[in-house]
Amino acid sequence: MTRPYLSIEQLTQRFPDGQGGEMTVFEDASFGIEKGEFVCILGHSGCGKSTIMNILAGLAEPTSGVVKMDGFEVSGPSLDRGVVFQNYSLLPWLSTLKNVTFGVKARYPSWSRAKVEEHARAYLAKVGLEGDVVHRKPSQLSGGMRQRVSIARAFANQPKLLLLDEPFGALDALTRGTIQDELIKVWGDTEQTVFMITHDIDEAILLADRILLMTNGPFARVAESVEITIPRPRNRTQIVEHPNYYAIRNHLVQFLGHRSKELAGQQSGGAAQSPEPVRIDKTKPDADPEPEGARLRAVNE
Amino acid sequence: MLGTLSVNQRAAILSVVMLVVGLLIWEAAIPAQKAAEELTEYERLTGGGAPKAGVPPPSQVIAKAWEQLSNPFYDAGPNDKGIGIQIGYSIYRVLTGYFLAALVAIPLGFLIGMSQVAYKAFNPFIQVLRPISPLAWMPLALFIIQDSEASAIFVIFICSIWPMLINTAFGVSGVRKDWVNVARTHELGSLRTAFTVILPAAAPTIITGMRISIGIAWLVIVAAEMLVGGTGIGYYVWNEWNNLDLTSVIFSILMIGVVGMLLDSAFGYLQRSVAYVE
Ligand SMILES: Nc1ncnc2c1ncn2[C@@H]1O[C@H](COP(=O)(O)OP(=O)(O)OP(=O)(O)O)[C@@H](O)[C@H]1O
Ligand SMILES: [Mg+2]
Numbered sequence: 001m002t003r004p005y006l007s008i009e010q011l012t013q014r015f016p017d018g019q020g021g022e023m024t025v026f027e028d029a030s031f032g033i034e035k036g037e038f039v040c041i042l043g044h045s046g047c048g049k050s051t052i053m054n055i056l057a058g059l060a061e062p063t064s065g066v067v068k069m070d071g072f073e074v075s076g077p078s079l080d081r082g083v084v085f086q087n088y089s090l091l092p093w094l095s096t097l098k099n100v101t102f103g104v105k106a107r108y109p110s111w112s113r114a115k116v117e118e119h120a121r122a123y124l125a126k127v128g129l130e131g132d133v134v135h136r137k138p139s140q141l142s143g144g145m146r147q148r149v150s151i152a153r154a155f156a157n158q159p160k161l162l163l164l165d166e167p168f169g170a171l172d173a174l175t176r177g178t179i180q181d182e183l184i185k186v187w188g189d190t191e192q193t194v195f196m197i198t199h200d201i202d203e204a205i206l207l208a209d210r211i212l213l214m215t216n217g218p219f220a221r222v223a224e225s226v227e228i229t230i231p232r233p234r235n236r237t238q239i240v241e242h243p244n245y246y247a248i249r250n251h252l253v254q255f256l257g258h259r260s261k262e263l264a265g266q267q268s269g270g271a272a273q274s275p276e277p278v279r280i281d282k283t284k285p286d287a288d289p290e291p292e293g294a295r296l297r298a299v300n301e
Numbered sequence: 302m303l304g305t306l307s308v309n310q311r312a313a314i315l316s317v318v319m320l321v322v323g324l325l326i327w328e329a330a331i332p333a334q335k336a337a338e339e340l341t342e343y344e345r346l347t348g349g350g351a352p353k354a355g356v357p358p359p360s361q362v363i364a365k366a367w368e369q370l371s372n373p374f375y376d377a378g379p380n381d382k383g384i385g386i387q388i389g390y391s392i393y394r395v396l397t398g399y400f401l402a403a404l405v406a407i408p409l410g411f412l413i414g415m416s417q418v419a420y421k422a423f424n425p426f427i428q429v430l431r432p433i434s435p436l437a438w439m440p441l442a443l444f445i446i447q448d449s450e451a452s453a454i455f456v457i458f459i460c461s462i463w464p465m466l467i468n469t470a471f472g473v474s475g476v477r478k479d480w481v482n483v484a485r486t487h488e489l490g491s492l493r494t495a496f497t498v499i500l501p502a503a504a505p506t507i508i509t510g511m512r513i514s515i516g517i518a519w520l521v522i523v524a525a526e527m528l529v530g531g532t533g534i535g536y537y538v539w540n541e542w543n544n545l546d547l548t549s550v551i552f553s554i555l556m557i558g559v560v561g562m563l564l565d566s567a568f569g570y571l572q573r574s575v576a577y578v579e
Contacts, residue, residue, distance in 0.1 A: 057486060058485075058486075059482050059485060059486070076485070077482075077485040077486040077488065078486075078488060079486075079487060079488050081486070082486070083482075083486050085479060085482070085483075087479060089479040089480065089482065089483050091480055091483065091498065091501070091502075092577045092578060092579050093501045093502070093504075093575075093577040094501075102483075102487070102497070103487055106487035106488060106489060107487070137577065137578070139577070139578035139579065157487075
């Protein structure tokens with residue numbers, strides 16, 4: 001078996017529990033993400049999703065275990081791994097535009113000012129921020145607008161790996177739809193790999209190639225890896241008519257509703273904890289359980 | 302009628318009323334003490350006269366102010382210089398000492414704010430040195446530096462360093478981790494992180510420290526110049542007291558207040574320009 005593009009090997013994270021003891025968030029978590037893959041992770045609040053993402057970003061050191069990207073061990077943050085933080089993390093003293101050019105300047109130091117600004121404006125426009133808005137400070141924006149600035153900042157840097165922590169949480173359904181489409185377009189046009197945390201099952205099915213399911217913490221596990229067997233391009237209104245849609249959806253709801261609790265709290269005993277691959281396909285009853293090798297990259301419509 | 306005016310307008314009217322009433326009371330209180338003028342200088346100096354001996358009425362102070370301010374920069378020898386020159390000397394000393402203090406305090410504050418070890422290592426010294434009255438350094442400064450001008454500047458330096466140092470360290474250590482993480486994910490080096498993230502994030506706290514410092518420096522310069530003499534607004538006040546020219550004393554006291562206010566509002570302006578809302 002070849003090693004995946006992004007490989008998470010026996011990752012363990014423990015924190016002091018505040019009473020002198022230790023709290024294990026997850027233990028020996030192991031999974032891989034292929035190049036160009038779009039992976040969503042679902043799990044209840046507090047199970048450790050953001051913790052995993054911070055480690056992938058290189059912002060936090062795990063208690064033990066390694067993350068390898070393209071064969072190299074991740075040590076510290078990098079411009080190749082763009083992050084949309086759960087709390088936006090915009091710099092409040094900079095205008096919307098400056099928040100984005102801040103990142104672009106770091107990514108492309110040789111570009112002229114005009115080029116940097118043009119590039120930043122283009123990405124702000126992709127998330128629907130145009131005109132005078134770009135000169136406002138984050139404190140003068142709504143929560144959803146701030147989230148979009150943070151998305152634009154990450155997209156504009158064209159990282160190889162995009163790490164998104166509930167990037168659409170504060171958006172209304174309409175804006176959310178537009179930006180989801182934009183994300184899929186950006187992803188489809190490039191060789192980017194996306195790792196996204198979300199609480200929205202339908203969003204995960206619409207966007208992902210694969211959904212990782214996490215059990216509740218402490219001792220949370222990435223228990224299952226569910227392949228989304230719905231061909232792209234996917235359309236948010238037609239996708240529900242696909243025979244696999246409700247089968248997958250029910251499986252996810254089932255997991256989050258019951259099995260995330262039942263499977264919780266199991267210690268690893270030192271063995272690597274890999275998610276169990278799950279493939280649900282109602283279109284071919286006798287389909288072989290192995291996922292197809294070559295995946296067609298196409299854009300959602 | 303008052304109801305139609307804005308809050309600012311009403312406040313302004315009230316201020317003017319208070320000023321006029323205050324001046325009238327002052328003016329009216331003076332004639333009763335005219336007798337004091339007949340006392341000898343010796344009696345006045347030893348407090349033999351009435352306690353408020355020789356206090357001039359506001360009309361005289363205003364006349365004095367007019368006279369002084371219409372020709373602020375005349376120079377008629379060491380003991381007779383215009384108020385503008387005297388204030389100029391004081392401001393020069395304050396700004397020199399203050400600027401030197403900023404040069405030390407802000408980089409050092411950055412270091413202390415960024416590093417736990419530096420914080421713990423410097424803290425005992427700061428805690429002991431900070432509560433020392435700046436004027437207590439004067440004899441030592443005069444002895445070591447052997448120059449009254451430089452000693453005054455040193456005293457300003459030592460009194461303005463602490464609020465800047467402490468506020469810079471506090472502001473830098475309080476910068477949100479999220480913002481530093483933004484810099485880290487963009488692979489900014491430590492120098493660029495310091496200038497593009499930590500400095501703007503801590504700027505409001507740093508400027509607050511600088512504003513406190515300039516206020517203290519202006520308080521201290523008057524006392525320092527009374528000690529070292531020669532020039533400056535503090536020396537001027539003391540000199541006019543020796544000349545028993547209370548009109549000039551009152552006028553210069555007012556000028557000290559006005560200059561202090563101007564210095565403070567300059568920093569207030571600076572503070573507003575770097576402020577941000579989270
Ligand atoms: N720095 C820390 N120190 C101690 N405990 C921490 C720290 N960071 C996270 N935790 C704990 O780790 C667990 C996982 O936190 P994490 O933020 O990863 O959750 P999450 O899955 O992202 O939740 P949510 O969906 O609410 O964002 C929580 O129980 C949290 O209390
Ligand atoms: Mg989280």
